[in-house]
Amino acid sequence: MKKKKLTNKEITEAISGLSHNDLLLRKEMFEIKQFFSLYLQFRNTVFKEDVEDFNKFVKAKVEEFEQEQRSENKKGA
Numbered sequence: 196m197k198k199k200k201l202t203n204k205e206i207t208e209a210i211s212g213l214s215h216n217d218l219l220l221r222k223e224m225f226e227i228k229q230f231f232s233l234y235l236q237f238r239n240t241v242f243k244e245d246v247e248d249f250n251k252f253v254k255a256k257v258e259e260f261e262q263e264q265r266s267e268n269k270k271g272a
Contacts, residue, residue, distance in 0.1 A: 201209075230253070237252045 233253055233256055234249065237249050
């Protein structure tokens, strides 16, 4: 049986899908780096191994980030 060649449209869709997946991976890597950076910042400032304190610290940083995003969205609107 002869192999069917891909059409230009199929090739374009495949490349587009790969590009989308690449962007998702990059975003996840960035978020992991940010999380790790927050953890190190927490460890350096508090010197505790208390997980609850770390969770509170991360929640506060997330809320801070979300507020910044909202204010940026209002400025752009």
